[in-house]
Amino acid sequence: MPVAHPLYSTAESQKYGVLFVFAAGVLWSTVGLGIRLIEEAVVWQILLYRSISLSLFLYIVIRVRSGESPFAQIRRIGFPAVIAGLSLVAAYSGGIYSIQTTSVANAMLLFATAPFMAAVLGWIALRESVRVATWIAIVVAIGGIAIMVADKSGGVALKGSLAALGSALGFAVFTVALRWGRTGEMLPAVFLSGLFAIIITFGICQFLGLSVALSLHDGGVAMGMGVFQVGAGLILYTLGSRSLPAAELALLSLAEVLLAPFWVWLFLGETASLNTLIGGALLLAAIAGNALSGKRRKPPPITAP
Secondary structure (H helix, E strand, C coil): CCCCCHHHHHHHHHHHHHHHHHHHHHHHCCHHHHHHHCCCCCHHHHHHHHHHHHHHHHHHHHHHHHCCCHHHHHHHHCHHHHHHHHHHHHHHHHHHHHHHHCCHHHHHHHHCCHHHHHHHHHHHHCCCCCCHHHHHHHHHHHHHHHHHHHCCCCHHHHHHHHHHHHHHHHHHHHHHHHHHCCCCCCHHHHHHHHHHHHHHHHHHHHHHCCCCCCCHHHHHHHHHHHHHHHHHHHHHHHHHHCCCCHHHHHHHCHHHHHHHHHHHHHHHCCCCCHHHHHHHHHHHHHHHHHHHHCCCCCCCCCCCC
């Protein structure tokens, strides 16, 4: 009976891992374009509809993939899943608001600071060690952020940048909460975040007197984002990330950051300010440098004679 060569299977899994994670980045990069296509709905209405479709989609995927209810998986993770879910609601809200009030390039680049925030939070809360190279990258990233927000003299644009940083902090808390719960399984926590978001955004809409009935266009775009942009991207990332080291994941995540401004420039003609480009270049250099410095030399593979 023939046996598959282990080196071949590993290479194949890594190849598909790169393909899946890159495809996830491409789907996630459409968030700016999706928000720009919204005509009238505000952040809470968009998030309500996006969360409804996301929750339904993930419920089906988790049941098919694992054969059990996502609620059973959430109970196993426990309180960290609650923290992770709530932190994602904050991240979603800040993300949508920032894209509505500042350029997509500015928002996406600031979102990319989440791994650095997660490193600091992990160091504080979980006593995880942080490499010297990561501390240097964090300092460089802070310099890039300072340049990016320096020209945001308008109140709304500055609030958008702060919301983007708040969104990045939410994603960082989500990451640390999963580590705290000792689970690499993201889907149940994201499913829970969708349920939290439905409850919270519905309450906010009622409090602010916002209608929960959107136009067919806005409702369709928001629900499409829940399934294709967030949900499908998450599935692909979950499948691909299992066979790739953290350094490669960090580098592939740059696809999302770089493509998001490209889509809105290509389809809507939106451009970024000079400060955003300069500060963003520093931030991308910090991310890439930190990822590359984390790579470890591997011994050459032993091949069969």
